[in-house]
Amino acid sequence: MSNRFNQNIQLGVLGGGQLGRMLIQSAINFNLDVHILDPDDNAPCKTIATHFTKGPLTDYDTVYHWGKKLDLITIEIENVNVEALKALQKEGKKVYPQPEVIELIQDKRVQKQFYEKHKIPTSPFVLVENKEDVKKHLNFLPAVNKLGREGYDGRGVQKIKTEQDIALAFDKPGLLEKFVDFEKEISVIVARNENKETSTFPVVELVFHPVHNLVEYLFAPAEISQEQAAKAEAIAIQIIEKLDMVGLLAVEMFITRDGDVLVNEIAPRTHNSGHQTIEANITSQFEQHLRAVLNLPLGATDAKIPSAMVNLLGEDNYSGEAKYTGMDAVLAIPGVAIHLYGKKLTKPFRKMGHITIVDQDVERLKEKANKVKETLKVIA
Numbered sequence: 062m063s064n065r066f067n068q069n070i071q072l073g074v075l076g077g078g079q080l081g082r083m084l085i086q087s088a089i090n091f092n093l094d095v096h097i098l099d100p101d102d103n104a105p106c107k108t109i110a111t112h113f114t115k116g117p118l119t120d121y122d123t124v125y126h127w128g129k130k131l132d133l134i135t136i137e138i139e140n141v142n143v144e145a146l147k148a149l150q151k152e153g154k155k156v157y158p159q160p161e162v163i164e165l166i167q168d169k170r171v172q173k174q175f176y177e178k179h180k181i182p183t184s185p186f187v188l189v190e191n192k193e194d195v196k197k198h199l200n201f202l203p204a205v206n207k208l209g210r211e212g213y214d215g216r217g218v219q220k221i222k223t224e225q226d227i228a229l230a231f232d233k234p235g236l237l238e239k240f241v242d243f244e245k246e247i248s249v250i251v252a253r254n255e256n257k258e259t260s261t262f263p264v265v266e267l268v269f270h271p272v273h274n275l276v277e278y279l280f281a282p283a284e285i286s287q288e289q290a291a292k293a294e295a296i297a298i299q300i301i302e303k304l305d306m307v308g309l310l311a312v313e314m315f316i317t318r319d320g321d322v323l324v325n326e327i328a329p330r331t332h333n334s335g336h337q338t339i340e341a342n343i344t345s346q347f348e349q350h351l352r353a354v355l356n357l358p359l360g361a362t363d364a365k366i367p368s369a370m371v372n373l374l375g376e377d378n379y380s381g382e383a384k385y386t387g388m389d390a391v392l393a394i395p396g397v398a399i400h401l402y403g404k405k406l407t408k409p410f411r412k413m414g415h416i417t418i419v420d421q422d423v424e425r426l427k428e429k430a431n432k433v434k435e436t437l438k439v440i441a
């Protein structure tokens with residue numbers, strides 16, 4: 062793309078979930094047509110995409126034929142057919158993040174080998190092929206057993222603290238990673254465009270649900286030292302440069318009890334840990350993603366105000382048509398913004414939306430976040 066901005070560019074997004082939905086909200090400001098491919102006829106992007114195609118993201122022919130009509134293709138989920146994207150790229154389509162990067166990230170085993178090769182700090186690991194294999198590594202416990210492929214939102218992660226826990230291990234190719242006694246989990250979102258310009262968002266702090274492994278709260282800025290923040294941002298830039306990636310990359314990291322920064326995993330797309338940027342930062346992660354893949358100058362990432370983000374998850378024990386309780390009370394709090402993802406049906410722990418809370422005062426911000434968490438519920 063030259064320095065002449067072409068608003069007729071046909072942008073395709075693989076996946077039509079909430080990330081795609083918020084990306085479309087930014088794409089409207091660039092007057093771009095957005096083509097969405099998603100297997101679900103009720104996907105959150107269905108009614109707001111310029112063109113919606115229903116089809117499986119992992120099927121070669123579906124992705125290839127869909128992509129033929131487009132100029133620029135990006136993703137909002139990693140589990141897509143990489144071979145079709147490689148073919149499209151060969152034919153001159155822009156595919157960002159590049160198919161090779163998606164392929165690397167699709168397998169946590171390959172991801173870990175990438176960190177090892179480039180001396181990026183991460184917890185030590187061994188590859189395991191099945192449950193039997195896990196038994197051979199008793200000296201490696203306590204550890205975390207992770208599926209190589211297709212685990213997400215904690216569904217491919219199992220803590221193996223003692224020999225007895227091996228019964229819970231996955232019987233599929235994966236890895237065993239040393240258990241990290243972390244003090245905090247943090248995330249850095251970094252962007253890079255074709256001109257090789259990079260830019261990081263300020264470090265955010267994540268608090269996870271103790272059982273379901275989903276992000277429960279997020280606080281920005283993270284309460285860590287300046288050295289730790291600088292280290293985390295440098296690591297994020299190092300990774301996106303070593304990947305030679307164009308687009309947006311979320312880097313999940315641990316701050317250990319000893320104060321070290323270790324990389325946990327990466328996602329080459331917009332991320333749950335960047336939702337607060339819509340209200341709280343000069344440029345949102347969604348706009349930044351578009352700027353990166355369109356090779357436009359990256360936007361300023363500074364936070365305008367401290368923020369918190371609470372995921373709005375379907376209440377346990379409720380399945381069916383979603384209803385929201387506590388909306389009035391929550392929206393009466395100053396600095397609260399709601400994002401509903403357009404999902405008609407709720408089920409336990411389904412991501413139905415999120416709430417962003419902003420406040421100049423960090424203590425008051427946390428109080429508000431707790432209040433929101435307690436008050437707003439998704440039932441059926």
Ligand SMILES: Nc1ncnc2c1ncn2[C@@H]1O[C@H](COP(=O)(O)OP(=O)(O)O)[C@@H](O)[C@H]1O
Pocket residue numbers: 184205207212213214215216217218238239240241242243246269274313325326
């Ligand atoms: N090595 C580890 N030590 C301790 N906890 C871990 C480790 N790896 C992952 N976890 C915990 O499990 C969560 C999910 O793991 P992650 O690899 O990020 O999988 P997912 O793809 O499901 O997000 C992490 O956010 C963290 O809370």
Ligand SMILES: [Mg+2]
Pocket residue numbers: 313326
């Ligand atoms: Mg994760």
